[in-house]
Amino acid sequence: xxxxxxxxxxxxxxxxxxxxxxxxxxxxxxxxxxxxxxxxxxxxxxxxxxxxxxxxxxxxxxxxxxxxxxxxxxxxxxxxxx
Amino acid sequence: xxxxxxxxxxxxxxxxxxxxxxxxxxxxxxxxxxxxxxxxxxxxxxxxxxxxxxxxxxxxxxxxxxxxxxxxxxxxxxxxxxxxxxxxxxxxxxxxxxxxxxxxxxxxxxxxxxxxxxxxxxxxxxxxxxxxxxxxxxxxxxxxxxxxxxxxxxxxxxxxxxxxxxxxxxxxxxxxxxxxxxxxxxxxxxxxxxxxxxxxxxxxxxxxxxxxxxxxxxxxxxxxxxxxxxxxxxxxxxxxxxxxxxxxxxxxxxxxxxxxxxxxxxxxxxxxxxxxxxxxxxxxxxxxxxxxxxxxxxxxxxxxxxxxxxxxxxxxxxxxxxxxxxxxxxxxxxxxxxxxxxxxxxxxxxxxxxxxxxxxxxxxxxxxxxxxxxxxxxxxxxxxxxxxxxxxxxxxxxxxxxxxxxxxxxxxxxxxxxxxxxxxxxxxxxxxxxxxxxxxxxxxxxxxxxxxxxxxxxxxxxxxxxxxxxxxxx
Numbered sequence: 287x288x289x290x291x292x293x294x295x296x297x298x299x300x301x302x303x304x305x306x307x308x309x310x311x312x313x314x315x316x317x318x319x320x321x322x323x324x325x326x327x328x329x330x331x332x333x334x335x336x337x338x339x340x341x342x343x344x345x346x347x348x349x350x351x352x353x354x355x356x357x358x359x360x361x362x363x364x365x366x367x368x
Numbered sequence: 369x370x371x372x373x374x375x376x377x378x379x380x381x382x383x384x385x386x387x388x389x390x391x392x393x394x395x396x397x398x399x400x401x402x403x404x405x406x407x408x409x410x411x412x413x414x415x416x417x418x419x420x421x422x423x424x425x426x427x428x429x430x431x432x433x434x435x436x437x438x439x440x441x442x443x444x445x446x447x448x449x450x451x452x453x454x455x456x457x458x459x460x461x462x463x464x465x466x467x468x469x470x471x472x473x474x475x476x477x478x479x480x481x482x483x484x485x486x487x488x489x490x491x492x493x494x495x496x497x498x499x500x501x502x503x504x505x506x507x508x509x510x511x512x513x514x515x516x517x518x519x520x521x522x523x524x525x526x527x528x529x530x531x532x533x534x535x536x537x538x539x540x541x542x543x544x545x546x547x548x549x550x551x552x553x554x555x556x557x558x559x560x561x562x563x564x565x566x567x568x569x570x571x572x573x574x575x576x577x578x579x580x581x582x583x584x585x586x587x588x589x590x591x592x593x594x595x596x597x598x599x600x601x602x603x604x605x606x607x608x609x610x611x612x613x614x615x616x617x618x619x620x621x622x623x624x625x626x627x628x629x630x631x632x633x634x635x636x637x638x639x640x641x642x643x644x645x646x647x648x649x650x651x652x653x654x655x656x657x658x659x660x661x662x663x664x665x666x667x668x669x670x671x672x673x674x675x676x677x678x679x680x681x682x683x684x685x686x687x688x689x690x691x692x693x694x695x696x697x698x699x700x701x702x703x704x705x706x707x708x709x710x711x712x713x714x715x716x717x718x719x720x721x722x723x724x725x726x727x728x729x730x731x732x733x734x735x736x737x738x739x740x741x742x743x744x745x746x747x748x749x750x751x752x753x754x755x756x757x758x759x760x761x762x763x764x765x766x767x768x769x770x771x772x773x774x775x776x777x778x779x780x781x782x783x784x785x786x787x788x789x790x791x792x793x794x795x796x797x798x799x800x801x802x803x804x805x806x807x808x809x810x811x812x813x814x815x816x817x818x819x820x821x822x823x824x825x826x827x828x829x830x831x832x833x834x835x836x837x838x839x840x841x842x
Contacts, residue, residue, distance in 0.1 A: 310716070317689070317715040318697045321708070328709060329716075336713055339678035340721045346675055346728045348735075354726035355578070355733070365604035367570040368451060368472025 306333040372396050372840045374830060376537045376591040380438040383430060390423035390430075390441030394486050396839065397443045401488075401535040404835050407516055409508030410526040410535055411445075414489035415454045419443065422486045429484065438594040440484030445531075445539035447524050448490035449497050449573040450582065452477045459573045460507055461495045462702040463695050474571020475603045476540060476582050483598045488536055491526030497542055497575045498523060498688065499706030500761070509758075512554060513833040514799055518755035521554035523547035527585045528555035534836035538586035538595055544575040545680050546777025549789045549804065552585050553775075554755035556791045556800030558819065558829060559585040560592040563809045564784030565610035567596075568603035574691055576684035578608070578726075579781045588829050589788060589819030593617040596812060612810060620817020624824060626661040631818075632668030632743035640774050643752035647801055650793030651749045654803045654822070658747065661821050668743060671735035672728065673779055679725040679732070680778035681713070686722045689714025729782050736783050737808075745818055746806040750789045751775045754799025780806055788815040791828035800828075 307330045314321050314329070321329065343349075372393065373379035382388035398416055405411050426441030446452050449459045451469030458464060473481065480487065492510050494500060501509050501519070510525035512518040513533040520529040524541030528551025531538060541548040543561040552559030560583045567582045574580060584595035597618065602611045633655055639648065659665045670676075688711045689696070692703075700708065739746070752774040772778060780787045785806050792803040803822070807815040823829050832840055 313715045314712065317693065317712075319693075319712055319715060320697070320700045321712060325705075325708060325712075329712060332709075332713075333716065336716045339681055340717055340724075342675055342678045343682065343721065343724045343728050346672070346731060348731045349724065349727040352727040352730050354723050355729040356723070356726050359607065363604060363607065367475050367568075367603070367605035368453075368469065368478070 306330050309333065372400070372534055373537070374832070374840050375587040376438060376442050376594055377588065379442055379537055380440070383426070383441050390426040390486060391420060393441065394419050394423040394443050394488065397535055397537070398488065400533065400836070400839050404513070404533055405535065407511060408513055408529050408533060409492055409510045410530040410533065412448045412458060412460065412490045412492050412526065413455050415487060418454050419486045419488045426484050426486065436484035437598070439480060439598055441486060442538070443486045443488045443536050444480060445488055445491040445527055445536040446477055447493050447527050447540050447542060449493055449542060450474045450477060450540055451571040452487060452490065454487065455490065457490070457573065459496045460493045461704070462505065463699055464496070464573060468573070469571060472571065475568045475605060476599050477571070479598050491524070491530055491539055493525060494523035494547070495704040495707045496573060496692070497544060497547055498710055499704050502704035502706060505704055512755045513835055514556060514755065515797070517759065518757050518799065519554065521551035521755060524551045524585060528552055528557060531555065531557045531585050531587060532833055532836065534832070534839050538584055538591055540582060541585050542572060542575070543581045543583060543781065544579045544684055545781055546775060548581070548583050548585060549750055549777045549787060550775055552789045553750040553802030554800065556828070556831060557585055558588055558592055558791070559583065559789050560596060560812065560816070561780065561787045562596060562600065562812055563786045565608050566786070566810065566812065567599045568606040568609045570603060570605035574687070576687040578687065579680060579684055581781070588823055589790060589816050590618070590621050592788065593621060593816045610810070615813055617813050617816055620813050621820040623817055623821055626658060626663035626818060626821050629663045629745065629818060630743040631655070631658050631663045631665050632739065632746045633665055634668055634670050634746055634748045636669045637673045638748045638752065638776050640752055643774060644754060644795045644801070646793060646795045647749055647752045650801045651803065654792040655747060657822055657825055658818070661825065666743060668739060668746060670746065670779060671739060672732035675728050676732050676779045676782040677772065679729050679782040682717050682721060682725045683782065685711060685714035686717055733783050736785065740808045744807070744814055748776055748804045748806070750777065750802035750804040754795040754797065754801060776804065785809055786812045786815055788819045790819050790822060791831065792826070793828055
């Protein structure tokens with residue numbers, strides 16, 4: 287039971303999307319990750335699931351004007367541990 | 369060897385009534401590990417000499433009337449992604465620089481030591497608290513004391529199996545997608561993921577900076593309360609740590625009634641195809657027990673359920689890759705295969721995707737806050753199956769995407785609320801099943817009170833695997 291528009295998500299994923307293998311290889315290369323051919327194959331096989339998760343997040347209407355759950359504190363409060 | 373008390377609470381009482389010393393207790397749990405750890409792989413390192421010295425000190429102090437509280441003289445383990453001065457932290461990995469944290473105690477470890485706890489050693493973990501066992505790497509394959517053909521859960525594997533097997537009476541785990549709750553569930557013990565920010569996480573190798581929680585695994589909810597009392601509280605070294613007063617987490621224990629408590633039962637996302645046939649009936653029996661204690665039970669649906677599972681995965685992969693990228697570029701094959709495949713997913717999401725996940729987390733936090741105006745606790749199964757058999761793992765590798773079809777933990781990491789898990793029965797094959805209770809932020813005491821009341825009328829938490837049965841006073 288998701289609160290996003292599944293049809294919209296599926297449409298985004300199927301219109302003009304580049305080949306998954308091309309995308310996975312390009313993103314790994316851009317990051318400098320030396321995955322093996324077998325590992326690239328596994329990542330390609332799982333790529334639709336990863337993209338599906340990401341598109342699910344972009345399809346939440348209530349987030350349109352929401353702030354991110356990140357906060358930055360300019361006060362220099364760094365303290366050591368241990 | 370004396371019979372071992374089952375829980376921290378019982379052991380603390382025995383240490384004070386003179387029926388047991390900490391040296392006897394510590395010696396007995398170390399002997400239990402001597403007998404069975406070769407089968408389980410719970411420990412990565414043991415600190416026998418230091419532990420027995422600390423135990424002797426606890427005995428001496430208690431004899432002199434110096435009482436540091438219920439953890440004094442109690443043998444506890446520390447997940448090996450958390451620094452402890454006795455030895456290097458490995459994170460169950462070939463990659464982590466042994467100089468990291470060397471000779472230092474993470475704030476949580478320092479707090480346990482100040483409370484007189486006996487740290488017996490470092491407990492096994494999935495590599496860097498993520499992924500799955502990799503038989504190709506030179507680390508013991510962690511095994512479940514209920515059935516050594518199965519995985520004990522992860523990533524706090526050794527703490528879960530160690531408590532269940534009687535090697536320790538409690539210990540530290542961490543939870544980023546379920547890593548306290550999954551091993552607690554699979555090993556038949558209790559576990560608490562505190563509210564994000566309740567416990568300082570500095571001195572712990574990070575997995576997901578905005579998702580990581582340190583918390584206890586132990587036999588009972590009352591034991592988790594005793595440990596949280598020591599672990600909780602502000603520490604300046606963790607910018608996420610909340611500067612809030614630490615309440616009395618034992619305040620709700622022993623109430624014996626749940627009159628006035630509203631329990632929301634979530635079934636909508638927790639009945640997957642392939643669930644164990646016993647999972648549903650055990651969960652309904654647990655809900656009935658809460659109702660019989662006086663709780664008002666209503667049906668609820670957790671808002672943005674799938675979105676929060678996605679947010680946990682996208683956020684965890686991105687934050688983990690930021691930490692690991694330099695080593696992944698140069699030491700890729702030194703990582704476990706499961707770690708490689710999951711962390712590399714961080715390269716598949718853009719920075720905009722990452723920020724979007726954080727925006728949706730705020731939306732879900734708000735919606736969940738509205739749900740918690742109507743209920744005090746949300747109850748679900750922790751998992752819909754028992755521990756995963758190693759034979760079901762392809763080439764010995766756990767398929768993490770598959771496990772989260774029937775393990776119901778990642779939602780709560782993204783929203784940051786506290787969650788308590790408790791044993792609630794067994795599969796027909798004799799593997800533990802677990803109840804999951806989510807609560808409002810910083811209201812761990814409510815969860816612990818409900819959990820304690822449940823454990824006063826059920827006996828699942830007192831069940832131990834055969835290898836522990838001969839040693840404990842169950």
